[in-house]
Amino acid sequence: MATRRIYICGEPILRKKARRVRQVDGELIELLDDMAKTMREAPGIGLAAPQVGESVRAIVVGEVGDDDEDMVIHKLINPRIVEAEGEVEGGEGCLSLPTLQGIVLRPQQVVVEALGPDEEPVSIEAEGWTARALCHEIDHLNGKLFIDRAERDSLAWMIPDEDDESGYRLQSVSLAEALAMFQRLVEKAGAEN
Numbered sequence: 001m002a003t004r005r006i007y008i009c010g011e012p013i014l015r016k017k018a019r020r021v022r023q024v025d026g027e028l029i030e031l032l033d034d035m036a037k038t039m040r041e042a043p044g045i046g047l048a049a050p051q052v053g054e055s056v057r058a059i060v061v062g063e064v065g066d067d068d069e070d071m072v073i074h075k076l077i078n079p080r081i082v083e084a085e086g087e088v089e090g091g092e093g094c095l096s097l098p099t100l101q102g103i104v105l106r107p108q109q110v111v112v113e114a115l116g117p118d119e120e121p122v123s124i125e126a127e128g129w130t131a132r133a134l135c136h137e138i139d140h141l142n143g144k145l146f147i148d149r150a151e152r153d154s155l156a157w158m159i160p161d162e163d164d165e166s167g168y169r170l171q172s173v174s175l176a177e178a179l180a181m182f183q184r185l186v187e188k189a190g191a192e193n
């Protein structure tokens with residue numbers, strides 16, 4: 001297992017519709033394992049294949065159990081939302097848009113069907129944060145980012161702040177400012193390659 005580079009908003013692959021997986025092979029299993037490792041180390045609670053540069057319909061989503069230690073990681077191939085119920089607002093962020101947060105309206109509950117790495121069909125009933133993460137990651141497979149759905153006035157950066165208990169404070173940012181910042185990060189990454 002290896003960690004992979006996380007692509008940043010502004011890189012074209014994040015805006016492409018990812019292709020359906022037709023055959024589960026060793027390469028795909030390795031991709032899912034690498035995505036799980038990359039997500040854990042980031043750390044994050046979800047990651048979609050386009051975020052590590054592979055335009056295929058595969059996601060990983062971590063579900064935190066009652067004791068915080070055990071994060072179950074769902075590895076899902078060709079996931080799709082087959083049922084959605086209710087609506088809830090919540091704060092959201094993304095490893096491809098580092099330190100940015102925004103308020104996004106998502107379903108309260110979803111049922112997601114997919115294939116597992118063993119090629120067996122799986123059905124996941126989720127609510128709250130896990131439902132939100134599943135919707136967010138499936139959006140990535142369709143080239144959608146949370147900024148497309150976030151309430152415009154809700155976007156904010158996390159700025160390090162030693163005086164705050166959490167170690168950071170939130171500072172409002174416009175979508176244009178945020179996109180310009182990510183573009184600079186993309187250009188910097190390109191220059192280093």
Ligand code: ZN
Binds near residue numbers: 093094095096136140
């Ligand atoms: Zn994301």
